Amino acid sequence: MAELQLKSLVKTYGNGFKAVHGIDLDVKEGEFMVLVGPSGCAKSTTLRMIAGLETITGGEVRIGDRVVNDLVPGKRGIAMVFQNYALYPHMKVRRNLGFGLQLRRTPKDQIEAATNEVSGVLEIEELLDRLPKQLSGGQAQRVALGRALIKQPEVFLFDEPLSNLDAKLRASMRVRITDLHQRLRQEGRPATVVYVTHDQVEAMTMGDRICVMKDGYIMQVADPETLYERPANAFVAGFIGMPEMNLFPAVLTREGNIPCLTADGQTIKVTDGLSHRITTGDGPVTFGIRPQQLHVVAPGTDGAFTATISHIEFMGHEINLHVRLGDAQLVAVVPTDSFDTHFARGDRVGLRPSGSHVHLFDAETGENVSLGQGSN
């Protein structure tokens, strides 16, 4: 297993479109790194450059201590798992699994032993004599995984491998893949993984670290907790977390040392948990608060904005209260059992952001200006 490094990696397609803008990323040996971002942000382009399926316009891909830019895919020590499984349709599962080793002229008895081991791990023994067309989506994906695993590559590359599965199967495959990764780690043969997805839940639940991308740039690389608690910018803040973080324009002023924030012509004081973190002067900002940290109180309560309920979503254990604050549409999550008040559309409610969970972002650059001095 090996470390993987991207250095100033650039991709410009033949039509002149620059898809990747000089990105740097270090994936440690044995690390599970997730690349996540909206469709079109160049996750696949990046992965395909690592795999050798796409030419590199500029910069370097290093696997272990080798620059692999000019190596064909087969010589890079990687194995890739695709969204559409890409199994050989005319070969039975057994041959699909062993084919990579066969190409390397591995002796037959070794191929058989490896096939047995991998099919045991993935619980696909009973599928070995079927053709790909005789498999369900989940089974086909397990075979695709087995085909990668059997090669014992230095780096595993996954491109949205679970996108074609239904929600339930996706959840169980998520666990299966992370369990497998941990098991290899415990057995002393840790697998370096780069896993591409557009799904932030997959990213958060599977990644040791997550690389958030947008428009061919890296927005932040961090562990799941840091991404959630300390997003580097408004894009990451809005992308990670459900429902999405509320982001709306506000103006920051100070009364003594106390930060005051004005939105929709209303000014609230945020008395605790914020002032010592702010690294910007007075002026326009983007106010960020997660729906779970926006507390519904009586209108007129200190530290609360007054807003109007526009829509109510009953989720079972909680209610998503959609409210309008001037031009901004916000969401507050209210635990069903903690609140016996009956809400109705058009009601006025107070919304008190929890000070220690308020984020402020630069109104122009989107950079988080509430992470404190000398942090990160």
Ligand SMILES: Nc1ncnc2c1ncn2[C@@H]1O[C@H](COP(=O)(O)OP(=O)(O)O)[C@@H](O)[C@H]1O
């Ligand atoms: N062969 C190509 N020629 C030109 N542009 C491409 C090509 N392939 C992908 N792109 C563009 O590059 C960007 C990144 O694409 P892709 O890496 O597939 O994104 P993602 O996997 O994050 O959805 C998109 O804007 C896409 O339209």
Ligand SMILES: [Mg+2]
């Ligand atoms: Mg893609």
